[in-house]
Amino acid sequence: MNDLPDNPEIQRGGAFPHDPYSTNFHSHGLNVSPEGLLDNPFRHMLPGSTHDVVIKLPDDHACGTFWYHPHKHGSIAMPFFGGMYGLLIVTRCSDGLESVPEVAAAKEHVMILGSIRTDQSGDVPLYNEDATEFSDGDAGLWSSYTDGLLFMTNNGLTDQTLFMRPGEVQRWRLLNAAAGLNKLVSLEGHSLHLLANDGLTLKKMKTLEVEEPFVLGAGNRLDVLIQAGELGVYLLQVADPIGIKLSASATGIDPDTRRSRVGGDFPSPDYPVTLATVIVSEEEMSMSLPSGDLPESDGLPSMETMLNTEPAEIRNVGFESCGGEQTDENRLPSCGWYYEEYDTDYWGGIDFENLLMMRNEDDQGEDNPDDDLAMPQINYTTEGLFARSEPMFEMAAGSIEEWTVYNYTFSDHPFHIHTNAFLLTEVNGTELEIPQWHDTVVVPAATGVRGGGNINDATPGSITFKTYFNPEYSGEILMHCHIITHEDIGMM
Amino acid sequence: MKRKSIFWYAIGYVFFSILLLTACSDDNDNEDIYDRFFVEPETRVSSDGILSTTLTAAFTENTITYVETGELITVNTPNYEGSLVGPTLISILVIFYPLK
Numbered sequence: 001m002n003d004l005p006d007n008p009e010i011q012r013g014g015a016f017p018h019d020p021y022s023t024n025f026h027s028h029g030l031n032v033s034p035e036g037l038l039d040n041p042f043r044h045m046l047p048g049s050t051h052d053v054v055i056k057l058p059d060d061h062a063c064g065t066f067w068y069h070p071h072k073h074g075s076i077a078m079p080f081f082g083g084m085y086g087l088l089i090v091t092r093c094s095d096g097l098e099s100v101p102e103v104a105a106a107k108e109h110v111m112i113l114g115s116i117r118t119d120q121s122g123d124v125p126l127y128n129e130d131a132t133e134f135s136d137g138d139a140g141l142w143s144s145y146t147d148g149l150l151f152m153t154n155n156g157l158t159d160q161t162l163f164m165r166p167g168e169v170q171r172w173r174l175l176n177a178a179a180g181l182n183k184l185v186s187l188e189g190h191s192l193h194l195l196a197n198d199g200l201t202l203k204k205m206k207t208l209e210v211e212e213p214f215v216l217g218a219g220n221r222l223d224v225l226i227q228a229g230e231l232g233v234y235l236l237q238v239a240d241p242i243g244i245k246l247s248a249s250a251t252g253i254d255p256d257t258r259r260s261r262v263g264g265d266f267p268s269p270d271y272p273v274t275l276a277t278v279i280v281s282e283e284e285m286s287m288s289l290p291s292g293d294l295p296e297s298d299g300l301p302s303m304e305t306m307l308n309t310e311p312a313e314i315r316n317v318g319f320e321s322c323g324g325e326q327t328d329e330n331r332l333p334s335c336g337w338y339y340e341e342y343d344t345d346y347w348g349g350i351d352f353e354n355l356l357m358m359r360n361e362d363d364q365g366e367d368n369p370d371d372d373l374a375m376p377q378i379n380y381t382t383e384g385l386f387a388r389s390e391p392m393f394e395m396a397a398g399s400i401e402e403w404t405v406y407n408y409t410f411s412d413h414p415f416h417i418h419t420n421a422f423l424l425t426e427v428n429g430t431e432l433e434i435p436q437w438h439d440t441v442v443v444p445a446a447t448g449v450r451g452g453g454n455i456n457d458a459t460p461g462s463i464t465f466k467t468y469f470n471p472e473y474s475g476e477i478l479m480h481c482h483i484i485t486h487e488d489i490g491m492m
Numbered sequence: 493m494k495r496k497s498i499f500w501y502a503i504g505y506v507f508f509s510i511l512l513l514t515a516c517s518d519d520n521d522n523e524d525i526y527d528r529f530f531v532e533p534e535t536r537v538s539s540d541g542i543l544s545t546t547l548t549a550a551f552t553e554n555t556i557t558y559v560e561t562g563e564l565i566t567v568n569t570p571n572y573e574g575s576l577v578g579p580t581l582i583s584i585l586v587i588f589y590p591l592k
């Protein structure tokens with residue numbers, strides 16, 4: 001039921017964010033149809049209206065940690081600022097993680113890590129209808145949030161306390177529900193024992209070093225076991241992404257320290273941020289951690305099938321960014337052409353300088369005779385910003401394909417695709433020791449040149465995966481950056 | 493593996509679903525005292541393979557500690573069910589799961 005206020009009568013129009021109080025319902029990670037009353041992100045639920053969402057889970061759906069949130073294009077960010085999301089747990093499959101005795105014995109806690117964002121008076125105001133750029137500066141889309149408040153929440157609170165007994169093993173279901181902030185999560189004095197990414201089990205439990213943070217990208221879930229150490233007080237924290245040397249990521253491959261992880265939410269929090277105070281007290285418990293293989297998630301082809309099947313298609317996608325502090329010399333060759341395409345009319349009568357794009361990288365355009373990157377002679381044929389009428393790819397139902405997503409920007413962008421999870425095989429061209437299922441993965445920023453340098457001289461970050469398009473759930477499938485503020489302006 | 497074949501999440505039909513909700517609500521009684529400190533979202537659990545519930549999206553006020561100053565701040569935000577985090581919807585796939 002949508003009880004949000006009426007949409008403003010006069011709106012800027014074009015592709016600019018619009019209908020801020022319309023909504024709909026996305027079941028993030030569920031392997032169900034993207035059409036009809038199911039996981040359909042194209043529905044438009046107006047303020048004052050009530051709608052059914054009916055989702056039938058298949059008999060063999062994976063057990064795990066999924067979530068729900070609105071997905072009305074052009075109006076997703078504000079509900080995220082307000083905490084409008086929740087967890088979807090599919091549980092008690094006889095062959096799920098619960099069949100592992102050590103996991104079944106562990107007490108469970110849900111931790112929804114939000115980033116509530118308001119103006120100075122605690123309100124969630126509208127974006128700036130006259131914005132000419134993506135920022136929280138005066139001319140920015142988010143100018144109404146300048147000097148605003150950011151609450152880094154755990155289940156809606158900023159001051160949580162959790163008790164454990166020495167030796168106790170608990171299962172925590174973490175969700176990063178931030179509109180854009182990737183979070184480096186760690187627990188003082190303890191290791192994270194990783195069980196599942198995005199609700200889908202790892203082949204084997206993976207134990208990080210003591211206090212080694214895990215990069216939980218916006219939209220990611222992590223099922224993790226914690227075994228409490230000695231009596232004491234330990235903080236569950238989000239670490240400062242600046243200056244941290246770590247190999248931790250969903251994949252274990254991520255050698256670079258990057259300022260870029262800060263991007264996407266304004267303002268940045270004061271790191272480290274405490275998500276919970278964990279107090280280990282009382283008498284000791286004798287519990288153990290699992291060893292050996294974890295059960296494979298249901299509802300997906302086996303890892304062997306995925307890896308041994310020749311891909312029906314190989315496709316390349318790029319996250320690209322035009323605008324900001326770029327000059328004619330240091331921007332991507334695509335920018336010139338796309339600036340012509342996305343002009344004043346496109347943005348509803350006012351120029352908008354930041355193009356945050358998701359592009360078909362197999363569309364190479366035509367040569368630029370001048371070698372001048374600012375000139376629009378390079379004629380790309382596909383859209384860079386979201387256009388429902390022009391799908392980027394058409395995949396055959398039932399096929400297995402291999403995709404690489406490149407990041408031609410100096411900040412991280414989490415890639416998410418609806419309906420079907422994918423088997424991640426490479427990050428930055430390095431093969432994973434054991435591939436992992438995901439529905440959302442941070443595509444690392446470009447490296448080799450410092451941010452603000454010439455992106456054309458940098459090495460793009462990349463992820464490579466194989467994916468199976470389950471023919472039961474064909475239809476229009478969205479993919480986008482899970483920094484919601486990027487998605488709302490077309491990075492989809 | 494035997495599984496229930498129909499599992500639904502239904503959001504909508506306010507009057508109808510409120511009735512069902514009472515039957516579906518989960519309460520974690522007999523948890524030990526330590527669990528009361530850690531606050532988790534409300535849970536709504538499927539029963540006989542069906543979870544029928546209503547989510548209302550609206551602006552509501554909540555109070556929250558701003559850790560930088562320690563102040564309790566009232567925020568007015570869009571959310572589900574009046575809370576800064578929506579209810580956890582739980583679908584139980586297998587009814588006869590061996591209990592711990």
Ligand SMILES: [Cu+2]
Binds near residue numbers: 482483487491
């Ligand atoms: Cu992005």
